Amino acid sequence: MTLAPMGTLQEQAVKRSYATRKKHGFFRGWIGYFAYRRLIISGEADIRMMAFTHPPELKLLWADSGHSVALFLDGQPWAFVDEDKNHGYSKGILRPTIGNTWDQMLFEKTFNAGGASP
Numbered sequence: 001m002t003l004a005p006m007g008t009l010q011e012q013a014v015k016r017s018y019a020t021r022k023k024h025g026f027f028r029g030w031i032g033y034f035a036y037r038r039l040i041i042s043g044e045a046d047i048r049m050m051a052f053t054h055p056p057e058l059k060l061l062w063a064d065s066g067h068s069v070a071l072f073l074d075g076q077p078w079a080f081v082d083e084d085k086n087h088g089y090s091k092g093i094l095r096p097t098i099g100n101t102w103d104q105m106l107f108e109k110t111f112n113a114g115g116a117s118p
Helices: 008-024 026-044 104-110
Strands: 057-064 069-073 076-082 087-090
Touching: 076 104
Parallel strands: none
Antiparallel strands: 057 069, 069 076, 076 087
């Protein structure tokens, strides 16, 4: 855990831990820091990390009803919100612990075609 690379949230946790150690004492502050960092690491493990060499092209596609929307990333469907389920779905979610994984059948049903494009 201490050797894992730190993401943005983890970097914030490190900064907060300094204040916590001063306020609650060194030992209690470190325990809180490691518990919080473990929580953040487990959450970040469920998200697909992406690196872009150029600014991504983002487009929205609205369903015929106007209440569901899909996000296209560089021309490919990446995420959508379904009005009936009242949930969002994303290809960036690897496990359904912090969100909903991609549902291709629901995407096709909601946007009336598998080859939908913005």
